[in-house]
Amino acid sequence: MSIPLVCLQLPAAGDCAAAVAAWREALPELEVIAAGPADVPVPDGCAHLALAPEAGMMAALAAVHLAHPERDIAYVRAGADLSADWVALLLGALRRDPRIGAVQPLCDALHLCSPFAGARPGWVVPSQVRSWLARLSRNQVFEVPILVPVCGLFRAAALADLAAAGGLVDTGNPAARLRARGWSAVACDWAFAHWPGGRLEVPLPPEDADVRAFQAHHPLDPLRRQLADALSGGPDVVPPPAPALKPVVLHVTHSWGGGLDRWVRDLCAADTERRHLVLRSLGDWTGFGYRLALYAGADAGALLREWKLDFPIRSILATHHHYRRILDEIRRDFAVDLVVVSSLIGHALDALATGLPTQVALHDYFPYCPALSIHFREPCTHCDAARMAACFADNPLNRFFADSTVGHWLDIRARYLELLRAPTVQLVAPSAAVLRNLHRLAPETAALPAAVIANGCAPLPRIAAAPGEGRLQLLVLGSLAPQKGAAILRAALPELTKFADLHLLGSGDEGREFEGLPGVRVTGSYRLEELPGLVAEIAPHAGLLLSIVPETFSYTLSELWLLGVPPLATRVGAFVDRIEDGRTGWLIAPEPAALVARLRELDRDRSRLAAARAAIAALPSWTPAQMAAAYRALSPLPPGTGIAGPGPGPVFDAPAVAAGRALAIDPKAPARAVTREYLDYLLGKVRGTPRLGPWGRWLAALPLRLARRWLGR
Numbered sequence: 041m042s043i044p045l046v047c048l049q050l051p052a053a054g055d056c057a058a059a060v061a062a063w064r065e066a067l068p069e070l071e072v073i074a075a076g077p078a079d080v081p082v083p084d085g086c087a088h089l090a091l092a093p094e095a096g097m098m099a100a101l102a103a104v105h106l107a108h109p110e111r112d113i114a115y116v117r118a119g120a121d122l123s124a125d126w127v128a129l130l131l132g133a134l135r136r137d138p139r140i141g142a143v144q145p146l147c148d149a150l151h152l153c154s155p156f157a158g159a160r161p162g163w164v165v166p167s168q169v170r171s172w173l174a175r176l177s178r179n180q181v182f183e184v185p186i187l188v189p190v191c192g193l194f195r196a197a198a199l200a201d202l203a204a205a206g207g208l209v210d211t212g213n214p215a216a217r218l219r220a221r222g223w224s225a226v227a228c229d230w231a232f233a234h235w236p237g238g239r240l241e242v243p244l245p246p247e248d249a250d251v252r253a254f255q256a257h258h259p260l261d262p263l264r265r266q267l268a269d270a271l272s273g274g275p276d277v278v279p280p281p282a283p284a285l286k287p288v289v290l291h292v293t294h295s296w297g298g299g300l301d302r303w304v305r306d307l308c309a310a311d312t313e314r315r316h317l318v319l320r321s322l323g324d325w326t327g328f329g330y331r332l333a334l335y336a337g338a339d340a341g342a343l344l345r346e347w348k349l350d351f352p353i354r355s356i357l358a359t360h361h362h363y364r365r366i367l368d369e370i371r372r373d374f375a376v377d378l379v380v381v382s383s384l385i386g387h388a389l390d391a392l393a394t395g396l397p398t399q400v401a402l403h404d405y406f407p408y409c410p411a412l413s414i415h416f417r418e419p420c421t422h423c424d425a426a427r428m429a430a431c432f433a434d435n436p437l438n439r440f441f442a443d444s445t446v447g448h449w450l451d452i453r454a455r456y457l458e459l460l461r462a463p464t465v466q467l468v469a470p471s472a473a474v475l476r477n478l479h480r481l482a483p484e485t486a487a488l489p490a491a492v493i494a495n496g497c498a499p500l501p502r503i504a505a506a507p508g509e510g511r512l513q514l515l516v517l518g519s520l521a522p523q524k525g526a527a528i529l530r531a532a533l534p535e536l537t538k539f540a541d542l543h544l545l546g547s548g549d550e551g552r553e554f555e556g557l558p559g560v561r562v563t564g565s566y567r568l569e570e571l572p573g574l575v576a577e578i579a580p581h582a583g584l585l586l587s588i589v590p591e592t593f594s595y596t597l598s599e600l601w602l603l604g605v606p607p608l609a610t611r612v613g614a615f616v617d618r619i620e621d622g623r624t625g626w627l628i629a630p631e632p633a634a635l636v637a638r639l640r641e642l643d644r645d646r647s648r649l650a651a652a653r654a655a656i657a658a659l660p661s662w663t664p665a666q667m668a669a670a671y672r673a674l675s676p677l678p679p680g681t682g683i684a685g686p687g688p689g690p691v692f693d694a695p696a697v698a699a700g701r702a703l704a705i706d707p708k709a710p711a712r713a714v715t716r717e718y719l720d721y722l723l724g725k726v727r728g729t730p731r732l733g734p735w736g737r738w739l740a741a742l743p744l745r746l747a748r749r750w751l752g753r
Contacts, residue, residue, distance in 0.1 A: 043067060044114040048060070056074075073107075077092075098209055099209070099210050105208065113199065114127050120234070129145070129231040130193035130231060132285045133226065140223070141199075141218045142192050142224075143226050146227060148239075149190050150240055152251065157268055171278055172279065173267075174684070176266045177684035178685050201221045287314045287378065288374055290317050291380050295386075306664040308338045310667065314682070321385060323386055356452055381399070384406060384407055389407075392456075393462070396464065402468065410432075413437055414481065415588060432444075470492070470614070472617050493667060496664035503572075503575060507579045514584055520550040523589045544560065547563075552564070572603060581642070583596075583605045588610065590614070591613040601624070609626070609627055611630070723744050
């Protein structure tokens with residue numbers, strides 16, 4: 041769609057030069073025709089179209105349309121206070137539907153189309169209203185009973201229809217005339233025009249019953265309530281300016297949580313220049329894709345839509361009819377500009393075939409590797425049918441899709457590699473090691489467009505004091521699942537505890553086998569905000585990263601560095617790229633003897649630990665905001681496109697629960713955490729039920745307290 045011609049209707053006197061200059065700066069190709077009395081000065085560079093002084097909006101449109109019948113026309117009445125990009129904002133609505141004939145912004149010239157339930161507070165200026173709308177917009181385009189003669193965008197074909205029927209006249213109701221010709225007259229809730237002259241006296245049309253019905257069930261009611269709540273905080277809480285329309289990114293991912301979920305959350309939160317939607321597969325061990333859920337951002341409380349698949353996806357499918365329909369629906373209704381695929385577990389490969397620009401974020405090796413980690417007795421350098429069959433039979437790390445066949449995975453792999461060759465697809469890896477491993481396993485991928493963008497991490501406070509002079513204090517941060525090196529630690533522990541104390545922090549259920557052992561302290565879980573304090577209390581000399589699988593990045597390594605803890609890591613995967621051996625940490629073979637030997641060396645010469653602390657203190661930061669900027673640079677999207685707000689859905693009007701259900705649960709939350717919170721909820725209900733009496737409340741709460749105490753271990 042080309043840029044519309046602007047019809048600026050001039051008053052008897054006034055200066056619009058500054059406004060026109062701002063519009064042209066936002067859209068340099070903009071053409072402006074000043075329509076008004078012949079004796080009124082017009083801004084530089086504007087054509088002048090003479091109009092009678094009494095001409096209204098439709099007469100001005102008729103005159104400009106007669107001179108330029110092929111052009112869409114953006115009308116504005118001189119004196120209206122608009123954002124510089126108002127034409128692009130209205131274009132965003134006109135593009136939604138080819139049968140939209142006219143679109144207007146919200147406008148305080150008439151209560152019917154005002155974003156305020158009552159009068160605009162005196163301290164609120166138009167730019168502040170736009171800042172709030174950029175955050176509160178519901179991405180609504182809605183039919184209006186009348187058009188406010190202040191600002192609007194009119195489609196050329198609709199104007200031609202009205203002209204042919206004699207409808208480009210100032211009398212009557214032009215919105216009704218458009219509808220009679222098969223065109224919609226709409227407003228959008230992300231653009232705002234302030235009319236400084238106060239309320240306009242617009243005569244209600246004969247169809248004022250439609251106006252009354254519109255007012256009785258006004259589509260802006262939820263937005264008006266939110267805006268009123270926001271403005272109650274006064275001018276101190278007005279948000280900074282932000283673009284109303286933002287390009288839309290659709291994330292395709294799983295609901296397992298972990299480091300991938302953290303990456304999605306960080307990217308969504310850090311990238312304020314785009315709107316992020318997250319499509320998660322939901323399921324269980326019998327099938328990881330029974331349902332799909334679409335969220336506004338990474339927050340599980342911002343559910344937009346949910347679908348139950350008519351044919352469950354147990355692991356991954358090459359194609360799926362219902363899945364394709366869902367993708368088409370999301371793409372259509374939410375104006376998606378870019379797809380970011382970070383996990384295809386529970387999805388179909390159709391996610392790579394939307395035709396949109398697509399980034400494949402390689403946070404693991406699925407679906408090339410059904411075990412995710414390219415490790416079978418050792419890091420894999422090849423994988424043919426025979427090795428895959430042996431992997432399914434004998435690899436304890438290949439446990440997620442054990443009921444699948446080798447033939448299924450070979451078919452998936454072939455289709456996956458075929459789709460990666462599409463011109464719209466590019467690979468993005470958090471470390472160069474990921475691309476090296478993929479190129480070794482699938483040499484055809486070496487020719488594909490690819491980039492390395494490290495995962496960003498928010499700063500953490502460094503440990504203020506240097507570790508003590510006593511026994512070596514070693515921190516094992518994070519999971520102790522088999523792939524994270526539990527066997528290495530288990531075998532090395534008898535020798536390590538002769539000269540070191542070990543602190544297992546966040547080891548989860550896997551850490552329980554180490555509880556009570558001499559020289560070992562186990563903390564099963566923690567919240568991220570607690571981490572600096574816990575590590576400061578430990579004052580570790582070094583942190584151990586013992587993965588046997590090739591890590592694709594390792595947030596744990598980043599956290600150790602941010603906290604000022606030198607890492608000792610296995611020489612596999614991303615550790616090799618990220619750690620400069622002997623300077624910013626140490627690399628060892630993934631073997632117990634190598635671990636013990638290196639730690640004995642460092643224990644004897646602790647100056648090396650101090651030098652490493654100094655080196656990692658000088659490492660440059662790489663924040664989520666920097667990461668988001670790098671992803672934007674990889675796939676630039678034009679400004680002024682996309683949608684406003686989270687898009688169609690119940691996110692503002694209804695709790696994020698399916699119809700008929702009273703309980704909303706984050707599908708990524710661990711079952712233990714969900715149960716704990718539910719027990720806390722029940723305990724609160726029991727304590728707040730006076731009809732039970734003191735003894736009744738005590739008895740009812742007793743089993744709940746016991747269960748809560750057991751779960752809190």
